[in-house]
Amino acid sequence: MKKKQLLITTAILLGLSVFSCKKQINPAEDTVVKTAAAGSTSYLKSIVLGTYTKLQGLTGNNAMLLTAEETGDGLIVPGRIGGDWADGGVWQQLWLHNYPASHGNISGAWDNAYSTIGAINITINLLQGIPSTPATVYSIAELKTLRDYFYYLLLTNFGNVPLIISSSTDASTVTNPSGSNVTVFNYLITELKADAPILSAKTPAQDGSQYGRLNKWGAYFLLAKLYLNQNMITGTTDNSGYTACSAYCDSIMTAGYSLSGNFLDNFSSNNTGSPENIWVIPYDHVYAGGLQIQMMTMHYNQAAKYGWGSTGGPWNGFCANADFYKTFDNADSRKKGWMSGIQYATDGVTPLTTRGSDSSLVLNFRPQVSSLYTATEYDGVRQQKWQLTPGNASQDADWALFRYSDVLLMKAECQMRLGNAAAALTYTAPVRLRAGVANFSSEAFNLDSLLAERGREFVWEGWRREDLIRFGHFGDKKQFKPAADADKHWALFPIPTEAHQKDPNLIQNPGYTW
Numbered sequence: 222m223k224k225k226q227l228l229i230t231t232a233i234l235l236g237l238s239v240f241s242c243k244k245q246i247n248p249a250e251d252t253v254v255k256t257a258a259a260g261s262t263s264y265l266k267s268i269v270l271g272t273y274t275k276l277q278g279l280t281g282n283n284a285m286l287l288t289a290e291e292t293g294d295g296l297i298v299p300g301r302i303g304g305d306w307a308d309g310g311v312w313q314q315l316w317l318h319n320y321p322a323s324h325g326n327i328s329g330a331w332d333n334a335y336s337t338i339g340a341i342n343i344t345i346n347l348l349q350g351i352p353s354t355p356a357t358v359y360s361i362a363e364l365k366t367l368r369d370y371f372y373y374l375l376l377t378n379f380g381n382v383p384l385i386i387s388s389s390t391d392a393s394t395v396t397n398p399s400g401s402n403v404t405v406f407n408y409l410i411t412e413l414k415a416d417a418p419i420l421s422a423k424t425p426a427q428d429g430s431q432y433g434r435l436n437k438w439g440a441y442f443l444l445a446k447l448y449l450n451q452n453m454i455t456g457t458t459d460n461s462g463y464t465a466c467s468a469y470c471d472s473i474m475t476a477g478y479s480l481s482g483n484f485l486d487n488f489s490s491n492n493t494g495s496p497e498n499i500w501v502i503p504y505d506h507v508y509a510g511g512l513q514i515q516m517m518t519m520h521y522n523q524a525a526k527y528g529w530g531s532t533g534g535p536w537n538g539f540c541a542n543a544d545f546y547k548t549f550d551n552a553d554s555r556k557k558g559w560m561s562g563i564q565y566a567t568d569g570v571t572p573l574t575t576r577g578s579d580s581s582l583v584l585n586f587r588p589q590v591s592s593l594y595t596a597t598e599y600d601g602v603r604q605q606k607w608q609l610t611p612g613n614a615s616q617d618a619d620w621a622l623f624r625y626s627d628v629l630l631m632k633a634e635c636q637m638r639l640g641n642a643a644a645a646l647t648y649t650a651p652v653r654l655r656a657g658v659a660n661f662s663s664e665a666f667n668l669d670s671l672l673a674e675r676g677r678e679f680v681w682e683g684w685r686r687e688d689l690i691r692f693g694h695f696g697d698k699k700q701f702k703p704a705a706d707a708d709k710h711w712a713l714f715p716i717p718t719e720a721h722q723k724d725p726n727l728i729q730n731p732g733y734t735w
Contacts, residue, residue, distance in 0.1 A: 274509070293695075301598055316701065335385070346387070373443060376454050418437065449462060449463070452691075453687070474628065490617035498621040527611045527612070546588040550658050562586060585599050587600065621682070
């Protein structure tokens with residue numbers, strides 16, 4: 222826990238550091254302060270780590286990662302009997318793929334990304350205004366890599382997006398013409414290749430100061446993801462992206478990461494020791510709140526059991542439906558990440574009940590979701606992969622953005638797409654073995670089975686939307702959505718109406734209106 226506490230404590234100090242530096246670092250005032258700042262490792266660390274705190278907004282129920290998941294096949298938010306989670310149908314629109322440009326969750330995802338990019342640009346500009354030293358060069362490279370991650374999210378979710386890389390750019394004047402997706406993609410590839418060698422090659426296990434930060438291997442992971450999705454992002458159709466992705470996966474495999482022996486250890490309240498988590502968002506229910514999956518998914522009447530009575534939750538919303546849940550074999554240890562069946566009070570004997578909107582029935586979480594708009598209170602299995610934190614609305618588990626198991630499955634996918642199915646199976650094997658299930662037979666192994674495996678391994682972690690698009694299954698029919706998407710425009714989110722109101726130069730994605 223020491224690594225997480227150090228990171229959080231350092232980041233909390235950012236406010237004081239930034240206000241101090243804004244006052245003191247002024248070319249007309251004091252070059253001595255500038256020189257001191259450039260040579261102060263602790264000063265630079267506080268500036269950089271403070272910027273990382275913006276990541277904590279990514280896991281909100283209307284932010285980028287979960288909003289993307291809600292358009293896939295593994296996270297459904299049905300309206301409940303009594304009107305809960307109706308909210309004008311916004312959650313159901315995501316599942317059905319009929320979201321308008323005015324959708325609040327999509328607008329929130331856009332705003333979170335660009336506000337973070339703006340904060341990073343300001344910090345980079347600040348560091349570029351002080352004498353250049355190896356420490357400032359390192360800090361700028363790290364911040365650019367963090368900015369690249371947010372642009373990656375924008376590319377894979379919105380497609381054509383404006384590239385803003387300077388704090389002096391007026392964000393109300395930028396535009397995103399057709400082809401800007403290619404421009405941004407090429408920019409990120411070039412920048413990451415330049416900055417990755419500057420960053421530390423040590424894993425958090427080798428250097429605790431790297432915990433929660435982007436190092437060389439995090440930059441390589443992001444390059445691998447960009448190349449893996451190159452055809453999806455840019456419209457190309459060749460195999461060059463898969464070849465490049467495969468090479469970056471090979472490099473990461475030399476770094477010293479490995480699979481955790483127990484899958485759920487990657488999501489425990491003390492997951493700082495995970496050898497698998499390449500990059501995480503540190504959370505702490507006291508000092509760095511924000512991870513509230515437990516509130517979004519658990520039933521209201523579980524509050525007393527887990528000491529949540531004073532938190533105003535849980536809210537009985539997020540769940541999975543039967544079609545997705547049944548992809549987990551009973552022997553699969555990852556299935557333990559779901560909560561199903563009769564739920565009991567603290568004594569372990571007394572069944573909990575629903576709260577009365579459906580006659581106080583036994584609270585028996587079932588895979589079936591009976592309705593998209595008037596589901597029962599107990600419809601849908603609930604997520605408990607991230608360890609619950611009794612007594613607090615926020616959880617202590619750090620959110621793994623990049624995991625080593627993803628490196629293995631990216632490598633497997635590249636090999637499969639390059640025609641090397643036998644080689645691909647050598648990379649699915651350790652992931653399957655860790656889950657307690659046999660590896661795929663060569664006869665049963667194909668791209669669809671690999672997509673299903675990614676669904677089981679990374680459920681609700683933010684990857685499902687882009688995986689479904691890349692494998693050609695995003696628009697497929699699913700429960701309550703009886704027909705495949707008539708066209709492909711839903712594969713990109715609309716540019717938000719609110720963003721267009723702030724910047725009329727923005728061009729809407731095809732298929733949407735303002």
